Amino acid sequence: MTDLSSEMFKVVAPERRGTTSEEVVIQLREMIHRGELRPGDRLPPERDLAKLLGVSRPTLRAGIRSLAAVGVLQSRQGAGTFVVQSDGPPTLDSSPLRLMASLHGFTSNEMFEARRALEMAVAGLAAERATGEQMATMAEEIAGMYASLDNPEQYLVHDMRFHQTVAAASGNRILTALMNMVAKVLFDARIKTVKRAQDLKQSAEMHRVIYRAIREHNPEAARIAMRDHLVGAQQAWELEDDGADPLLAATNSGNNGGGARPTL
Amino acid sequence: MTDLSSEMFKVVAPERRGTTSEEVVIQLREMIHRGELRPGDRLPPERDLAKLLGVSRPTLRAGIRSLAAVGVLQSRQGAGTFVVQSDGPPTLDSSPLRLMASLHGFTSNEMFEARRALEMAVAGLAAERATGEQMATMAEEIAGMYASLDNPEQYLVHDMRFHQTVAAASGNRILTALMNMVAKVLFDARIKTVKRAQDLKQSAEMHRVIYRAIREHNPEAARIAMRDHLVGAQQAWELEDDGADPLLAATNSGNNGGGARPTL
């Protein structure tokens, strides 16, 4: 029934002739692939670019918006449209993952398992490649954890930064981006329950174990330590949580007119 | 700066929370998170929905387009706008990854390493959880590989499907989606050079090793076998390639004006 070709090419691929705005997206993508647009660059004004590409401004805007939605472009009213310039490592937007989680009913266990796989991989690589400076940063974040054992929210910040440092030390920006993508979903869910967190001291200890394994350039030990840490983190999170699955109740803003808070 | 009077008068008016179209995106996301929109559902007509949300149609379209860009919605002219209904496992669009690769100059080695990490993880999980049916599918794909040793392009299809089956057998849809995301970038790059492929027989043998490890429920052996296979695949790919980095020259035109085989 499923013949060979249908499965593979069934990407988001348009039909014989994509829409005009799809064409715009392709044009802009090509410009990026060809290197004509580099991070930080500013695109021509919409009115000019529309004329340049031979489309109307709304159509061009539709294309720009598509690329902005995936985090490649960023428009600032009154300033212009820019190719995203990330100071740190490149990032992938986590909202698609969050939406997929809602649409297909991902469990938090599934999400944790994915994170575990990614973090174990980066931990192993980090043990092989971490520079002295990166290890110093890890140590500082661990110190920050110990210093904020009585402040769960601040602890969580150090926690997250430690993991990001480990990821950076892996030297693989793709794995780093994927890990951050998954971790951010869990982070956003946990920041609401972390006030009830217990055993932060134990968590900090486990980070030290990870750190030591990386410092000793022992990939396998780093993987094991990271696994144990994340298993513990998942258990802690499940204790904090009251049963409802926060993955399904991400960012809630009051419906129209309400005074919603952008961030906590 | 903090002018209180304006604070009082902002009712439903656009707040500093972002642009109006972003508000639309948030509203639609909320509807998905709350479960009001399920995969396959059809959204109300744009004109109605625009009135419902209290925005103009172009603004609504901008929001819809943002969600369509991340693969959550899909619009079909004359039919309507639908929440994406994926038959198989959920998928994440790989174009953001491709764009990131171009923007930040990802090397193919980095991409292969990421794939290796993901595939090793899913192979290990698959060895623990694969069902009989899934293992049967794997065996069939391997048979397909042997049957197409003289047809590199067809071989590649079986190759990819084997890996997808392994991913499905891992039981983790998030890891599966991430793996496909990375694999697709490499796949699109390789399909151009695969005509020169050598040692397909050896590649098929390595797939059999992976299969046997999974069949014997030996996670560690599956991980090792997958690693060896992908290391070999990377070496083969580097031999096929003439030096230029195809990651930077990814094309997305599905048309087969050149030498692409529609039936493949």
Add this chain to the structure above:
DNA sequence: CGCCTCACATTGGTCAAACCTCTGTCGCGC
């Protein structure tokens, strides 16, 4: 009676023109 075909209503896609708000800069005045 059943199937096929064509026309029409519905829906998304595109375009045009206009106005608003925000940003950055340049020049005037102190």
Add this chain to the structure above:
DNA sequence: GCGCGACAGAGGTTTGACCAATGTGAGGCG
């Protein structure tokens, strides 16, 4: 020299209209 305000330029939004693809149902033909 410094600061503030006016101005031009940028993206954001709206209205209104028309085009193109789709889906469906009514009518005719076999």
